[in-house]
Amino acid sequence: MVAVKPNEADTLLGRIDPARPVVLLFGPDAGLVAERAAKAAAAALSGSTDPFALVRLDGDAISADPARLADEAYTIGMFGGRRVIRVRVGGRSITAAIEPLLASPPVDTLILLEAGDLKRGQGLRELVERSPRGLAVACYADAGRDLDRLIDEELRAADLAIDREARELLAAHLGGDRLASRGEVKKLALYAHGQGRITVEDVEAIVGDASATGFDEAIDTAFAGDAAAADEAAARLLSAGTSPQGLLAAAIRAAVQLHRWRIAVEGGASVRTVVENSRPPIHFRRKPLIERALDAWSADGLSAAVIDLGTAAADARKQAALADLICSRALLSIATSAARRRRRA
Known part of the structure; x- marks a missing residue:
């Protein structure tokens, strides 16, 4: 297995080793998965004049007919030259279609598998990572x-x-x-x-809030104790196809950040000072909610919230069919707890 470092991924995808023609791009950042797949395809087809050199297939359709991918992979292009097959992995397993391609890789065909967040050591991710003819690249949210x-x-x-x-x-x-x-x-x-x-x-x-496609609204209102607003924002995100694991991960990061700020408050700083001096700066629209959250929660309470959200994230990974419900309930629980704490304050 070749471990791809985050800072090497884009360079590596720009010149993929022909000996590793099956590339799995996966992770919670769907935009990064799509962007890297597009760039890898463009690099592989650089100079090609064949309008049919790029093929797109649906993962669930391949799951129902595994031979379809092999037929495309072993097909020789009309004008010769390299071909690229982009597969959008859905909810059904396609390992049966990938196994023969790893065992006997096609010549001059690059297969790009675009998937969501996949658990280490299971299914498609394990299959590609363990193969000397495969390459797996994790795509996590940009930072720093x-x-x-x-x-x-x-x-x-x-x-x-x-x-x-x-x-x-x-x-x-x-x-x-x-x-x-x-x-x-x-x-x-x-x-x-x-x-x-x-x-x-x-x-x-x-600039609107592009961070995790609007995660801040759902998370900030939850920690501020506005259960109705948090539930509505989370429902809107999830119904639009947002990853529940991604939303929970963002909530954990928010809880950790709130914990740092709350420690500063308990050390003698005012809530307003902590919020105003934050780096990077907090957007002015978020400041009232952040201040309400810091007034409501203690550092110990936020530590417990991190643990609860981590448990919910683990449950969501184990029970993918219930992930949306688990995520919604976790945020609602945070909001309810915050409201209760505010009433006691």
């Missing part, structure tokens, strides 16, 4: 240097610079989904076209 690189890439193309505070604020609203994040930066660049430099005011005026 990845976000800086994305911002720089888009703003450089638009011939724009950005103030340090504006960059921090922008980064705070990106990261949950690569395509959504890139779209937000492109939108900001279009808004600031011709002015040379982007300011905090520009970011506040134009």
Whole structure:
């Protein structure tokens, strides 16, 4: 098994080893999965003039007819040259279709499998990771240097610079989904076209909450004790296809951050000071909810919330069919607990 480091993934996918023609892209960041698959396909087909060199297949259809993938994989292109097959993995297993391709890999055909978050040591992920002819690349939400690189890439193309505070604020609203994040930066660049430099005011005026496609609303209202708003926001996200595991992971990160802030409050700092001095800056629309949450929760209570959310995340992974319900109940439990704490305060 070859472990792909996050900072090496994009370079590696730009020149995939022909000896590893089956590539699995998986993880909670669906936008990053799709973007990397598109770039890998483009690199593999660079210079090709065959309009049929790229084939898209549905994973559930392949599960029902495993031979269909093999038929496509071993087909020789009309004009010769390399071919790429992109498979969107659904809820059904396609290991029966992948096993023969790993045992006897096709020549000049790259197979890109695009999947959601997959558990280590099971199913498709284990099959590809253990094979010397497969390559598995995890796609997790952008953070830190990845976000800086994305911002720089888009703003450089638009011939724009950005103030340090504006960059921090922008980064705070990106990261949950690569395509959504890139779209937000492109939108900001279009808004600031011709002015040379982007300011905090520009970011506040134009950038919506692209972080995990709006996770903040569901999570902030939950920790602030607004059960109805949290439940409605979570339902809206989940009905739109948001990963419940991704939402729970974001809630855990939020609880950990709130815990850090609450420790500062219990050390003598005011809630307002902690919120105002946060780096990266908290968006002004979120500040009232964050302040309510810090007033309601103790550091010990937030530690317990992290544990409860971690248990819910584990349950959601084990019981995929009930993941949406588990996620909704976990956030509702947080909101109910916060409301109860506020009443006691």
